[in-house]
Amino acid sequence: MAEESTVTVADLVAWVHRFSEVIAEHADELTQLDSAIGDADHGTNMRRGCRAAVEALAAAEPEDVTGFGRAIAMKVISTVGGASGPLYGSFFLALGTAGGNTSSLDAGGTVAALKAAVEAVRTRGKAEPGDKTMLDALLPAIAAMEATLDEGGTLSEALAAGTSAAEEGMVATIPMLARKGRASYLGERSIGHQDPGATSSWLLIRSASETLAA
Amino acid sequence: MKKLINAAEDVVAEALQGMERAHPELKINHELKVIVRGDAPVSGKVGIISGGGSGHEPMHGGFVGKGMLDAACPGEVFTSPTPDQMLEATKAVDGGAGVLHIVKNYTGDVLNFEMAAELAAADGIDVEAVVIDDDVAVQDSSFTAGRRGVGATVLAEKICGAAAEAGKSLAEVKELCERVNANGRSMGMALTSCTVPAAGKPTFELGDDEMEIGIGIHGEPGRERRPVASAAEVAKLLVEPILADLPYAEGEKALVFVNSMGGTPLIELYIIYNEVAKILAEHGVEIARNLIGPYITSLEMQGCSVTLLKLDDEMTGLWDAAVETPGLRWGA
Secondary structure, three states, rough: OOHHOOOEEEEEEEHHHHHHHHHHHHHHHHHHHHHHHHOOHHHHHHHHHHHHHHHHHHHHHOOOOHHHHHHHHHHHHHHOOHHHHHHHHHHHHHHHHHHHHOOOOOOHHHHHHHHHHHHHHHHHHHOOOOOOHHHHHHHHHHHHHHHHHOOOOHHHHHHHHHHHHHHHHHOOOOOOOOOOOOOHHHHHHOOOOHHHHHHHHHHHHHHHHHOOOO | OOOEEEEEOHHHHHHHHHHHOOOEEEEEOOOOEEEEOOOOOOOOEEEEEEEEOOOOOOOOOEEOOEEEOEEEEEEOOOOOOOOHHHHHHHHHHHHOOOEEEEOOOOOOHHHHHHHHHHHHHHHOOOOEEEEEEEEOOOOOOOOOOOOOOOOOOHHHHHHHHHHHHOOOOOHHHHHHHHHHHHHEEEEEEEEOEEEEEOOOEEEOOOOOOOOOOEOOOOOOOOOEEEEOOOOOHHHHHHHHHHHHHHHOOOOOEEEEEEEEEEOOHHHHHHHHHHHHHHHHHHHHOOEEEEEEEEEOOOOOEEEEEEEOHHHHHHHHHHHHHHEEEOOEEEEO
């Protein structure tokens, strides 16, 4: 495995820092999307939760992937609120558990941990692809990452492919009829709006691409 | 945005500080944001907690006290509280007879309460949960998040609180809560939108000559948007779908709850109540009890909701039982 494909705990921490930055930059946009089909708080809640997660990581100084996942998960669950708190919290908790008590992950291990994280979101939210949720960005991203690695690609290429797939998945939520969360109350009127959860999930994958294989 | 606040991010914390000054009989944990009845835990009594986003006051914090809730967890405005708050509330009210979580059916509330129940169970506390889903505006199907929890929540908290006070077991209080939910139906409407302090602008746009029928308590759009109509017509648009969903036989009794969304004054609620009463009379429904006022609000939104609860003798007796909370108080 090439040197560039090793992801350290410091890289994971840098990922969360970057995610917090882009969430802050896009907070108004996320809230705007949420006001169309939800309750106008996604940007505010994610910004608050990401800031707290960055602080929690600084305080916890995790040495392994499990410690990283646990430190961030508990903070996200207790500060984000809404549905996003348990969903993003479950993401990081599962990522840490799958990553294990190790200080670095190779390309395959990184994608496997991300996959376990996405499966945890699916289990917690009981959503399926096409329900107009976070999963519509996350599941295609994982599939693209796995395909890239299978074809002999590097982690950097896999994360880039995952980012493109997440973005496509996010845009694909626009014509979808929401079947989960508050947007589902709109029925047909949820059609034509991009899902805010899929949007923040795309930012999560994009941040990973910018930090984990840089 | 015009609001009587100091800073948008301090709205919930400062409201809790004010509540503590106004109601010294309540214990308030400012760090975790939990409102607890002063004498909790009451030994041998089932504890009842609820929680949800702020912005619906007096629900839920205003319903903490003897004969109703033992604790409430307020989240940020229109945002579910978190499992650590709910766990703290559960521990604070566990008098050894178990704790009931009354949860409104919103994805965030349900997910967070599920996690809290798992944590409480790990701590050896007997927890049961009932999810309230009484809003007929939403089509109930396995392909959606299901019906929202609205007005019936207030009635369930009052009735179950009285049952717990009377010494009923956790299983009995849970069954009663499910019965209130099964017999309660609500429908709301809005004349105006509302503004979440942190967002700074209205959650949705509604024209001066428009109203939204089937609105949710977080400003979620409802069934349809139509031109503003008379109170008589609005009452019909709210009550008919309720009766279609849960028909009443001739002579069956109802508790009628006409609720303000926050910005609609009592004088208009009485006009709506008058119209609701006429419609129910035509259907042969006897109004046995009523509740009129702002109890489950949506910030400053103008509009109202109507909840009908089909009453049996047990529920009626428990409704009449003494209650001593900031939001509801009688018989004490």
